[in-house]
Amino acid sequence: MHTAGTAGRSRGEGARVFRKGTRVLAGTMFAVFMLLVGPSAPSGALFVRSLPVDAVGEIVPNRVMTWNICNPCDVSNIDRAADIATYAPQVIGLQEACVRDVERIRNYLRSFYGLDYHVRYGTVLQDWGRCGGVPWNPGGFGQAVLSAAPMKDPVVVEYPDGGSEDRGYLAVTTTVGGRSVRVFNTHLAQRQQESFRAAQVGVLAEAVARHDRAIVLGDFNAVPDAPELGPLWELAEDTDSECRPEPTGPCEPTTDWHSKFDYVFLRGFAAREHRVQPTPYSDHHMLHTDVEPK
Template sequence: MLAGALALACLVLVGPSAPGGGAPFARALPAYAAAEVVPNRVMTWNLCNPCEESNVDRAAEIATYAPQVVGLQEACEGDVRRIRDHLERLYGLVYHVEYGAVLEHWGRCGGAPWNPGDFGQALLSAAPMTDPVTVEYPDGGSEDRGYLAVTTRIGGQAVRVFNTHLAQRRQETVRAGQADVLAGAVAEHERALVLGDFNAVPDAPELAPLWKVAADADPGCRPGRAGACEVTTDWHSKFDYVFLRGMVPRGHRVRPTPYSDHHLLHTDLGAA
């Protein structure tokens, strides 16, 4: 009984997503890694949860490309806090952070069973962020879903940044409603950046509202030309997007990673 009580206490204090999160040593970055935050570079990444990955490794993946803005999905607030701390302490990259939790989930994020960790989206930005808003979709499908929105400056201009995660696969009708809510919010802004895991390929009808108000940062990726879109997941589908409104891309890259079943996407932005 005593051993069981001690094990439960450790799980409560550490949580299931903490392995490697407190590792004291920086992982060596590849030779092509950025030396500092790259202005006008934005990234989206679904962390994969629960996947029991090290937050030091996650921080190293972000530090390799050092975007100005990073949107994370399937993110536990505690993990994001540790990633942000590792980025500063191990790699000298300083980020502001905003959280967009849509539910509390002990199985994914640890904490006490009676006080589980927050789960949802998060945004890291080298520039300050203002006016943060977290919106939960009226229908999340099989799991609560929503978006986080903030305002920051990219290329010297104010940009409204959205980060979202739409309903799981085989829930097309639910995603259609979510995309409609998100597109309505995006359309209110002259310049907007929309990051996220949309759980739908470019030709999916439910994404039509987004295509009406924004364009994919990959100039060759459009509805009807899905074959030209780089895949962004281990199961060879494009589910992850950097949508732009009032901005233009200068370069777009998809980077596979061993630390998630979703690849990293980063885009360098130019003046409209």
């Protein structure tokens, strides 16, 4: 027969076992969660970052941006969203984008910074290693376009040969500066794969040529005088007037390795001003430009 003290100790030990079991269960569930969300999940606690005093505060209707957000990288999507919110473009083209990351960035832009965007995805491969998920349902990887105005007629094209990794472009029709425009967002083959990029530019340029007004965003993995970019230079101009196949001045780099790889090609629009903004959250800088119709 248990005494009252013995019974109390038994209940206390039972409570401790219950609490320990609860902690073990919680730890197990957290481990499963981290396995499912994968390496694209932001690390650390969720802190809303304050914007700088010169942040624009609201969407700029004639501003477009391109940004390779770097993947896989151990970067918080809160920080990515804060960088975008600082300049608040009408249209943003993201490369190396996991669908889950873009969903979080979009939600943070709306919830924390009051910026509401529509989204379209240009997934070219399903990649568990880059984007998390589970082996039978990996995350989508490729391009994404965020637009303050609705988008229509989306087209996702995978290039016939991506090189060492599948590559393609996403095209949508939306509004920039009060005008309807076809927006393309692409990511070409890696740096040492010129012949693949040449074939990809041929496919892209053929689609761009069908439109009198087009904006082509992306990471082209090529400097301005690279021969493979020739077909695009015949159709459009980059937002940086000094970056040409024959430069007219110093061409501002857009990567941490001091190369110009990122472009905003304009067809039927002229650039009013542009800015290349380095960021600690990617090996590519943000490039944004304010445009006006020709």
